[in-house]
Amino acid sequence: MTGVHGRDWRPRYLQLAEELRAKIMSGELAPGTLMPSETELADTSGLSRTSVRNAIRQLREWGLVRAEQGRGTYVRAPRQRVRRRNTERYQWEKDRVLLDEAERLKTGAIEHDTGLTVDDLKFHAEYTRVDADEEMAAALQVEPGTPLLRRVYWTSSRHENPPLTLSYSYLPYDLVAANPDLLDESKEPWPGGTQHQLHTLGIELDRIDDVVRARPPSPDEAELLDIDPGVSVLTVRKTSVDTTGRVVEVADAVMPGDRTELVYSHKLQRWKT
Amino acid sequence: MTGVHGRDWRPRYLQLAEELRAKIMSGELAPGTLMPSETELADTSGLSRTSVRNAIRQLREWGLVRAEQGRGTYVRAPRQRVRRRNTERYQWEKDRVLLDEAERLKTGAIEHDTGLTVDDLKFHAEYTRVDADEEMAAALQVEPGTPLLRRVYWTSSRHENPPLTLSYSYLPYDLVAANPDLLDESKEPWPGGTQHQLHTLGIELDRIDDVVRARPPSPDEAELLDIDPGVSVLTVRKTSVDTTGRVVEVADAVMPGDRTELVYSHKLQRWKT
C-alpha cells in the first residue's frame, strides 16, 4: 500500500516483483501466459535489464514463474499442494500385502494419494547393483562395501509431466537375491509395493521411521521435478525395520518443496480415569 | 575434476562458487572466518564484481556463508541438524501432564530435544487477542471472526543467538478464558507445556496431526532464524483434537530448513499368524 505521498523505500526490483506478483495472483497474468520479455519489462518499468532480472529471480524463488531459455518466461499453474499421508499409508500398504493379487492390482499407492488411475500414470524404474558407502552402510547397519540393490523410480501423470516424487531405494543385495524377480526392473511397478516384495522373502515389517528434511535441489532434481533451482525440495528418508530388528530397506523420497505437504497423525493414549 | 586439457564449460561464477565451497569444506576457510571482500575476490579471480556476487549468492543459498551489510561475508558454522522427534514428543508431553509440578519443572520440551538446561535458554513470549481469519477459522473449525488467543514464542540458547523454532499458536479465546493464568504471557514458560495448560481447563487430547511443508522464509523469519532469504524454512502445522473431537489448538512451528530434521516413527500392527 503506497500512498501518493510518502515514498516506497524498498528496492525498485522488489517493488517490480511485488507488482508482477499481484498481477499473477489477481489472474491478470493467467497461468501458462507468456510474460513480457525482460527487455520489454525494462522499457515499460524504466529499470535496467539487470534490475528486471532481479525482480524475475524473486518471482522464480516464489515459484510463480518458470523461465525457459530462448522461449520466454511463463506464469506457472497455481501450486496446489499434494498431500502425502505417510502415517496411514504405511499401515495401509502392510494390510494390502495379504490380499490376493487381483485385489492388489486394482489400486496402488500413487492412486491412493492422487486419485489418478493406473492408465494415467507413466512409470520409470532403474535397478543397479552398488557398494554401500559410509553413509548408506550406517543407515542400513551393514559394513561399508556391502553390495546393495539400488532402485530409482518415479511416476508421473501421463499428461502433466513432472513427477511428484523421485524415489531412491536401497536394500542389501543378498537379501533380495533370494527372489530373482525382485532384481528385475521390468517387473515394476510391483503390485503391492515394497512391503509385498519383502513378503515374498518371508519378511514382515515391524516399524518404519521417517526423517524429513529440506535442502536445495541438485540440478538434476530441479530438472526432473520441474522446479526452479532456488526452490527447496522436501526429502523423506524412510527406514524400514523388520520383526527381527533388522533394517531391510532405506529409501529416500525427494519431492518439490512448494507442491508437497506431508501429513503425520498421532493417536494419543488415554489417561487412566 | 577439470584436467589440464579440456575446458570447463560451466559459467565462471559457478566455477568460483565451487572453488570457494571446496575451500570451506576443506577447512581452508574456517567457520567464522571473514571471507575476502567482493572487490578483492574480483581482483584475484579476474571476474567482475557482478560475477563474484553471483558466486556468493550461490554460497548463500547453500547456507555456507552469511553476508552482513557494511561488515563483510563470513563463513558459517557447519550445519548440524537439530532432530525433532514429534512422534515420541507428543505422547511424552501427555504423560508428563499428570506428574506433579516439581517433577515437571525439571525438564521441558526444548531440553528434551537439545539437551540444554533451563539456565542456558532465553525465552520470548507474546500474547495477543485476534479475530479468526478465513484460514484459521477453517483450521480451528470455528466461525470466521471468532476471538482467538494468539501466542507467539521462541526459545534460544543464551550464548548462540538464533532460535531453533518460531512458534505461532492459536486457541479459541473463550476456551482459554476459563483460566486467567493462561492469558498471561508472563506466566510463560508454562511448566508442562500446552497439554498441561489445556489440562487445567479439563481438556484431554486424543489426537495430534502434523502437516509438514517447506517454503521461502518471510524477511522477518529469515532475520529471526538467522538464515539467508534464499534458504527455505520447514513448517509444521500441529492440530490438536481433544477427546470430544473438538479442535482445541492450531500451532505453526517455523524452523530453518537447513538445520532441522523431523523424525516420525510408525509402529506397524502385526499380521495374524
Next chain:
DNA sequence: GAGTGGTCTAGACCACTGT
C-alpha cells in the same frame, strides 16, 4: 573516512528457440 555489501545502469556476447 575508508571499507563493506546492496542496488542500479548501459552496454555486450552467448546459447537456445522459434520461423
Next chain:
DNA sequence: CAGTGGTCTAGACCACTCC
C-alpha cells in the same frame, strides 16, 4: 533469421559498520 533468457563487464551511488 530475430527474439529470448543466461552470462559478463566496468563502471556508479547508497546504507551501513568500524575506527
